[in-house]
Amino acid sequence: MFITLEGIEGCGKTTQTHLLANWLRENKFSVVLTYEPGDTDLGNSIRSLILDSHIDLSPNTELFLYLADRIEHVRKVIKPALKGGKIVLCDRYHDATIVYQGYGRGISTEFIKSCFDFLDFPLPDLTLLLDCPVEIGLSRIKGRRWDRLEKEGIDFHRRVRKGYLNLAKEEKRIKIIDAARPIHLVQEDIRKIVKELLI
Numbered sequence: 001m002f003i004t005l006e007g008i009e010g011c012g013k014t015t016q017t018h019l020l021a022n023w024l025r026e027n028k029f030s031v032v033l034t035y036e037p038g039d040t041d042l043g044n045s046i047r048s049l050i051l052d053s054h055i056d057l058s059p060n061t062e063l064f065l066y067l068a069d070r071i072e073h074v075r076k077v078i079k080p081a082l083k084g085g086k087i088v089l090c091d092r093y094h095d096a097t098i099v100y101q102g103y104g105r106g107i108s109t110e111f112i113k114s115c116f117d118f119l120d121f122p123l124p125d126l127t128l129l130l131d132c133p134v135e136i137g138l139s140r141i142k143g144r145r146w147d148r149l150e151k152e153g154i155d156f157h158r159r160v161r162k163g164y165l166n167l168a169k170e171e172k173r174i175k176i177i178d179a180a181r182p183i184h185l186v187q188e189d190i191r192k193i194v195k196e197l198l199i
Helices: 012-027 041-051 059-083 094-104 109-119 134-140 155-172 183-199
Strands: 003-008 031-035 087-091 126-131 172-180
Touching: 003 094, 012 087, 012 126, 012 183, 031 059, 041 059, 059 087, 059 094, 059 109, 094 109, 094 126, 094 155, 109 183, 126 155, 126 183, 134 155, 155 172, 172 183
Parallel strands: 003 087, 003 126, 031 087, 126 172
Antiparallel strands: none
């Protein structure tokens, strides 16, 4: 089973992904916890380029760097884990590319999706969209050093959020969870949804 967690900056994806992984392991499921970009040797190098606020990347360059990361990630992590009968939990996946490079940067979403089809990326069985207002998300990450994407203007982040919500209307696999609430309440909703899928 392939489960992805998505959302804007500061929505709590990483925290919730780890909590979900721990819960699944406590219930005797075999879990592979992974993330994008960067969870391969090549991907780690690509991540440092993409997120470096001192490097000026064109939208197309940024897109193809993300795709290169995903090719390696799918080949070396995701597909082997799925073939081995594991539950794969991924912090960001291709919905992030559609909303950040598509809605955010203005690249054709149809072109991005055609790249996914050509590269034969596996589709998640379930995507948990942690949604909260942009102002709340950005306020949560105030204390850390911001990367190139986090430093984008608020309009960019609003386009990203709108993109996620639009995708949720189009894709039944995407379940929206109110991430503006306390962590334990968000996790409770996540577990209910995942439990239904596993049963």
